[in-house]
Amino acid sequence: MKDPRRDNKVDIATRVMSRNDSFAARNHELLRSNDILTLNIISSPGAGKTSLLEAMAGFFGPGLAVIEGDVRTRRDAERVEKAGCKAYQIETGGSCHLDAEAVGKALEHFDLTDGELSILAIENVGNLICPSGYDLGEDMKVGLLSTPEGDDKVLKYPSLFSRIAVLVINKTDLLPMLDFDVDRAVRECRSLNPNVVVFLMSARTGEGVEEFCRFLKGQAELEE
């Protein structure tokens, strides 16, 4: 016999996703029509998303805008603004991921049409699971994996690592202290996702940051 409660749940989940997808399509069109390359940056808490954005602000200056997602606090937006680019904070108030509607509202706080902006980076809530299923209207998902998390995380969180266009392995400065096998992480990511582009980085020391930023600049120019 059918379980009406279960059917009801699935039905609502489908409606939530299709509602999200229509907001995502709207965001995507708005951003593309203004030649803005949009990144959805996803990682565990503390893998270094905000440090990466601070480093990117140093490279791109006012050509970069940032939307910060956090359950609570405005700390990340304040850090990124100090580093020299415009930032807007979404406090999700308990929700474990950003959704496209909230991003659409955040976009109203930026001037997208003045031609200065070439990259929008959306820092998602620190979580390897839930954010991966919500399209925000981005051109690419960027997954950060920090070396202290361990080289076994890719196959444990396949919904994210199979969907990213770019894998950044961050905190390479800690490698001498850890048993992290870079080759294993890259190999396992490619087994899910053969075309993933990989960068090794220490956002803290700056290693690999310029290479990553040059890659983004090239992608942004291709979109113009």
Place this chain on the structure above:
Amino acid sequence: MKDPRRDNKVDIATRVMSRNDSFAARNHELLRSNDILTLNIISSPGAGKTSLLEAMAGFFGPGLAVIEGDVRTRRDAERVEKAGCKAYQIETGGSCHLDAEAVGKALEHFDLTDGELSILAIENVGNLICPSGYDLGEDMKVGLLSTPEGDDKVLKYPSLFSRIAVLVINKTDLLPMLDFDVDRAVRECRSLNPNVVVFLMSARTGEGVEEFCRFLKGQAELEE
């Protein structure tokens, strides 16, 4: 005007939680009646939950049983079994947290009545947000925060850090390489949660592990 879709969502969320709570109560009664102290261990991916359990297996031996929660792979259960205690793996298949029903089914794989078992540790899915809202029937939630994640994480994830009985700050061996302020993390955790018990630990080097295990042993004896 009322939004019937929203009401429907809230209604279903309430039913899901009350269903979970009744399974949690059943687990709790079963475990307490067998004098087993039960921990629900929650952290970000890669904060060191499994390394901690390996170290605990060394201390407690067959007095410890472990339930492992992961989105995918049996890697963690295999690691913990090798360290000398019985382990059962729940693969959540995409879900971002364990629930009490799944834990109840996992309990059927252990002999709870032979008097050997004094502690059950449930390793939740690596996620600082979603697991904190689901009671599994545990006696206490243990939150792990690893130093490379940063000392700002407590106030960013208040739903977890306000609910834990024990905070373990792990990977203290990396402190000389990082800007992690232990006092700040402890102070911010106590601001949410004045009675939290704090341990500093490096599960990798063993620092602080025995102190933590002795504390658990004391708590388990109190329950007998």
